[in-house]
Amino acid sequence: MHRRDLLKAAAAFAPMIVAGRAFATPAAGSGRLLLVFLRGAYDAANIVAPVGSDFYHQARPTIGLHAPDPSNPDAALPLDGDWAMHPALRDSLYPLWQKRQIAFVPFAGTDDMSRSHFETQDTIELGQPIAGSRDFRSGFMARLAVALGTDRPMAFSAQVPLCFQGMANQPIPNIALNGNLKPTIDPREAKLIEAMYTTNRLGDAALADAVAEGFATRETVFKSLADEMTQASRGAVTPKGFELSARRIGTLMREQYNLAFVDVGGWDTHVNQGGAQGYLAGRIGELGRGLAGFAQEIGPDAWRDTTVVVVSEFGRTFRENGDKGTDHGHGSVYWVIGGGVRGGRIAGPQVRITAETLNQQRDLPVLTDYRELIGGIVQRQFGLGSNRLATVFPDTRPVALDLV
C-alpha cells in the first residue's frame, strides 16, 4: 500500500486527526528539515569556542583551543571577536560559515536540570512542557509531521527515535543507512507476510502498518540509492560511518523525504577528550565531513530550502576535569545550517562567560529554550500558523531569531 493511501485509511478511522491536523490545508512554506542529534552531550565549548574569554583559557588549560592565528594550523578558526570554530571543521563547515549558511546559537538547551543524558534526551525529543507528566507516545517531530500534513517523514536510524513516536496508527518509517540496503525478500513473500499482520489476532494495527511500511521503505530507498551502490560495487571509494549515512540522506532528501532525523553518538567525553587534536577532534571532523557531504549530495536547488538543526542534550562542565575531559553540564550550542539560513552569525541572547556567570558555578546557562528555537525555525520554514505550531510545542512561544 502506498504511504499516502495508508494515511488516508488511517485518517478514515481517526476523524479527529483529519479535522484537527493531518489534512488541514498544506503549509504555505515548503522545504526540508533535518534534525541531527548529537547523543552524549557534545562539548560545545570546544567546537564553537568562546576564545575571546580569558576565563575560557584559564578553565581549560590543557584541552582549550588556541585563539585564531593564521600561522598555527591547530588554532581555532575565527567566527567573530568572541567565538571561534574547531580547526577540524576547516575544510568542511568553515566554508559554509564563510558563505553565511551557518548560524550558531550558544546558551541553548532545555530547562531540564537533571544532567542525565537519557532524561534530557527524552525531554528534547518529546518537546513537551517540562512541568506535568510526560507522554512517551508523542514526540515533537511526529507532531510536526501531523501539523504539516506531510507524507514524507523519515528516521534515518535503526530504531524509530522517541521524537518520531506517536503517529497513532501511522508509524514513521525508519532505516539505517550504513550498510547494504538491497531487499532480500521477494514481493510474493512480502505480500504473504503483510497478510499475516493485516488481521493480526494480537490486535496491533501499528505493527501491521510498520510491516507494510518496512517493505515499502526498503524498496524506495534501494531504488533511490541504486546508482550509488552500483558505483560502490565497481570499487569506487565510498565514505564510511556518519559521512556515508549523511551523504545518502542528502540524496534521499533531495528526492523523497522532507522531514528527517539522524543521530550521532560518542560525545560523552569524561576523559582525555583532546583539544585541536585527539578523540573529540576526530568525532567533530567526521561530523563536519558528513554535514558538508549532505549539503553536496542534496544539491544547490534543494539546499536553498533545506534547514539542518544540530542539537545535543546538554553542554558539559565549562572547566576541564582532573582527567582532561569534561563532565555533565547544562547550556549547549545549537547549529542551524542551510542554503537559505541567515547565517554567518552567532545568534540569540548571550552573556559574557566568567566564573560568575556560570550556571551553578559549573556550566553555561540556558538563555534560548530549544522549543522556542526550533518552533521559530519551523514556523518560518513551513509557514505554520500559531495554532498548528501550538500542537507541536504546546505552551511555548517561538523565538524570532530570523534564522530562515
Add this chain to the structure above:
Amino acid sequence: MISGGTSWAALSPKLARLGLAAIAGALAVPARAAPTSIDVALVDRLTWGIDSESLDKMAAGGSSHFLDDQLRAPPASLPPAAQAQVDAMRITQEPVAQLVVEMDAQNRAASAIPDPGQKKAARDAYNMAMNDLGREAQSRSLLRDLYAPDQLREQMTWFWFNHFNVQANKRDIRAMVSDYEDQAIRPHALGRFRDLLEATLRHPAMLRYLDNDQNAANHINENYAREIMELHTMGVGSGYTQKDVQELARIFTGVGVSLKPDMPKLKPAWQPLYVRAGLFEFNPARHDFGDKQFLGRTIRGSGFDEVEQALDLIAASPATARHVSTEIATYFADDAPPPALVARMAATFQHSHGDIAAVLRTLFRSPEFKASLGKRFKDPIHYAVSAVRLAYDGRTILNTDPLSNWLQRMSEGLFQHETPDGYAMASPAWSGPGQMETRFEIAQSIGGGAAGLFKPRDGAKPEQPAFPQIQNALFYQSLQRQLGPSTVKVLAQASSPQEWNALYLSSPAFMHR
C-alpha cells in the same frame, strides 16, 4: 500456582505418564503431554524460547514446580556438545587477570616497535586477539542462552548485564567482558541486589567503562557516581542532588584497576587500607579522606569502608526498590507496568533486603503477569535466540557468529551498547518499520537452513547438514493453536519447507512471547 485450566501437576505422576503415553501412541510422535496454552506461554516467558526440553520440564512438574525450579535451582551445566565449545575457549582456560595483563603486554610491545610496517602487523595481531576474546564472550553467552537448563538465570544475566551495562569496545574491556558477565553478574542474577551492585563496582570492566579508574582526590571524575545513582540504583528524579553525585564521586576516589603484580609503595598509615582483589584495587593514596555529606548523612573519611556505607545507603533506599522493580516488570511484563504491581514488587524488594528471586516470585504470581503472557513483543535477542531454539530444538549449533551478526543488525549486539543506560526494554524501540523488515530477512536466513550456524569456524565440515524442522510435533501440539486465522491461511500457501519456516518465524505469533 500460575497455571490455568487443567495442569499435569494436578494429576498423579502415574496418570500423567499414562496421558503422555496415550498421546504419543495416538500421534506416533515422541512422548510429550500437551501443556495448556498458558503453560506454554509461561515457558516461553521464563526461558529464551520454547523447545522440547523446556516443555517437557513443564509437563513433568507443572507450572508451580517449573517456576520454583527456575527461581531456586543451582546453576546447571550445559549439555556436553555446547560445554565442549565453551571449554575450548581461551576465556575458559585463562583467568581474567592473566588475560588482561598478557593483552596489555602485547599492546605495549606493539607500540614499542619502531618499524612502521612491523608495528602495524603487531597492532593488527593485538586487535585480532582482542576481538577473539570479545567474540568468545558473546559465543559463550549465546550458547548458554540457547542450551542452559537454568534458563531464567540466563535471562536475568542478560537483564542485569544490560542494567549494569558496559560496552566491550572501550579500551581493553574486550578482555574483561566475559569475566564481568560470568563472575560479577551471573552468580548474583537471582541473588541479592546489594551483592550484585558491589560485584559490578569491584569489576575492572565497570571501573574502566565509567572512568572511575581515573577518579582520584583532587582529580574528580563524576561519571560512575552519577550513573550508579541514576541508572543502577535510585533512578533519576528520585531526590538525590548534584551535590550528592559530587560527594559520591569523592567517596569513590581511589577505587580503580591495577595491572601491576605488586602493591604500590604507600606510607605505613595507608598500607592496611589498601585493597586488592585480582585487577580491582582501592588505593588510599588516590582517595579523598575528607568527610562527605551523602544523602543527608555524614560519611566519615575512612577508606574503602566509605564505599560500603554508600552502597548500603543507596541499595536500601526505597527509590532503588521502586526503580529496580519497575525495570524488572518492564522487562518481563509490560512497557508500562501497572503501578500497583510495581508497588508490590518494591515492597518485596524492601522486606526481603533486595532478594531478586523473591521480587521475581511476586511478579510471576501476579494476575498482571498472567494477563501479559503471550503479549510481550520480543526484543531482538529474544527473537533471534528463540528462533534458533525452536528451529533446531536442542541440537547444538556449531557457530554462534551468525546469531551475533543478526543481533548486531537489529541493533542489539551483545556487549555493544555504547551508553550506560543499556538497551531499551519498551517495545516501540524494536517494532518500527526498519526493525520489522530486518527481522523478516533474518527469519528467511534461519528458515532457509543455510545461515551458517552449523559451519564450524575452523572450516571443518559438520557431520551432517542441518535443516530446521519447525513443523514438528512440538509445533503441532503447542504452538499451532496460538496462530491467528490469517497466519494459518498464509502458512498453507508456503511453496517449500524453507518458505514455511521463514513465514512462521515472521508471523505475529512468533514476534510475541
